[in-house]
Amino acid sequence: MSEDQAATTELVGVEWVVDVGNIAHGGHCVARHDGRVIFVRHALPGERVRVRVTEGRATDRFLRGDAVEVLTAAPQRVTAPCRYAGPGACGGCDFQHVALSHQRALKAVVVREQFQRLAGLDVDVEVEAVPGDADGLRWRTRVELAVDGGGRPGLRRHRSHDIIAIDDCLIAAERVVDSGVLDTVWTGCRAVDVVAADHPRDAVVVPVPEKRVPRVGQRVETSTWSGTFELSARGFWQVHPGAARTYVEHVLAELAPQPGERALDLYAGVGLFALALADAVGPQGAVLAVEGDHRAVDDGVANAAEHPQVEFRVGRVDQALHRLLRQGISADVVVLDPPRTGAGRAVAADLTALSARAIAYVACDPAALARDTAYLLKGGYRLRSLRAFDAFPMTHHVECIAVFEPVRSGG
Known part of the structure; x- marks a missing residue:
């Protein structure tokens, strides 16, 4: 392979076994493989994981990846409460796999x-x-949901424009979910905002683009x-x-x-x-x-x-x-x-x-x-x-x- 070919060779999808190092700013941990730095999501310091590259080429100084298999788990690892959390899934949360105190x-x-x-x-x-x-859940009183081509509301994958349709968001306040926003088809909208304020009692739903924004x-x-x-x-x-x-x-x-x-x-x-x-x-x-x-x-x-x-x-x-x-x-x-x-x-x-x-x-x-x-x-x-x-x-x-x-x- 020539030097020019190596420079453009995508590593996305390549998997390696790595030992996970320290936490870094941005919701990922630092790992290394063959001299390359990999920013790994869904891992914890001290773990040994199989990482799948999600961004990067052969000559990049650092890569991004997801821990797709945990070979040696840290004691602070827990089962993510949300089924939409994890590698390749919703990008809204970074630490669902981590005990709250350790987060x-x-x-x-x-x-x-x-x-x-x-x-x-x-x-x-x-x-x-x-x-x-509620133990780290049901706190988000303001949620902006993306809307896909079929009008279904959802959240985006990490560092992606792809939209994952959802029927619940565990960090959203209960009044947000109870508004029915996730059960509605939002034809002609690019997004929809839901606000659970102190007043009114019911959550306010605002389609985007909006004609009139309530107070x-x-x-x-x-x-x-x-x-x-x-x-x-x-x-x-x-x-x-x-x-x-x-x-x-x-x-x-x-x-x-x-x-x-x-x-x-x-x-x-x-x-x-x-x-x-x-x-x-x-x-x-x-x-x-x-x-x-x-x-x-x-x-x-x-x-x-x-x-x-x-x-x-x-x-x-x-x-x-x-x-x-x-x-x-x-x-x-x-x-x-x-x-x-x-x-x-x-x-x-x-x-x-x-x-x-x-x-x-x-x-x-x-x-x-x-x-x-x-x-x-x-x-x-x-x-x-x-x-x-x-x-x-x-x-x-x-x-x-x-x-x-x-x-x-x-x-």
Whole structure:
């Protein structure tokens, strides 16, 4: 075989027996064969498995594969509760084959590794359960289902556009499944969203493309604060029923906003943190919320109608934050909840220039958070606390909340 032929030789479908190494960010483990790295799904560290290559050519630096046979099982392996989970099947879950407590232990390993590698910090963190699921199942209150050519709703295979028609999803909230969405043929739709909000009582079903999107209500109650929100059914809200409450309670406790202070809420969505901050700083304080989605800002303005100390601005956070600095605006406390890609270098630099006494960073990707942590450290802040929450059981995703303060405040 020539060098050119080798470069284009597909290895998809080839099988090897490998010893599985450490967990990696993304829901797979690392294995090696003949000098190649293979990212293996459906395996556990310490196992010996037969891996089938799912992506890669002979000259690629790394390959992807599925553990199609377990020759030596780890003690934490369990039978997946969902019949759609497994090699070549639904890509929605990564860890159905792992005992729930060990899923959290693996996620903690990933968080620690990302912080050590990207921020140079050794963090002691455990992934904590979030109240509201049923042993890791029946928690997802917002589900977007793909629709195949025959109008059948389902979920996609891992890293594929192929759709697997399903009659249940075990991580979906019961009200989502009880809506009848999975028993309906959705002719002419490319997707269908189902939302089990606090109001209305029945789940809301929204075919995509949609002519009119209904509105839903959410209620958040912590030990010290409560708030009510209304938003578009397709708008952003935390998918785990206990997430919003858990995050707000922790952020308020860590930032301890005081009456009369100025607070900044970046990537504010419909105002979850903005309203909680507003009640803490009171009518003499001020909260500025910045969000890039026009519809979310409209919802946020309506939600904050009884909080005159809250101002919403629509626009890109990096641009809005830079303008604030040029205007000489400062903040005592900051909350940011960016998308999975994180805030980035420019936003982190401007955050440190605000000289806030505390910054709470809510992150759904530990790698992006660790990268941005390095930027904040360089800007004169230190990591005061870090907690991780299992808001997405059975998947590799983990939510982290990091709190930063200026180095000078740490003595």
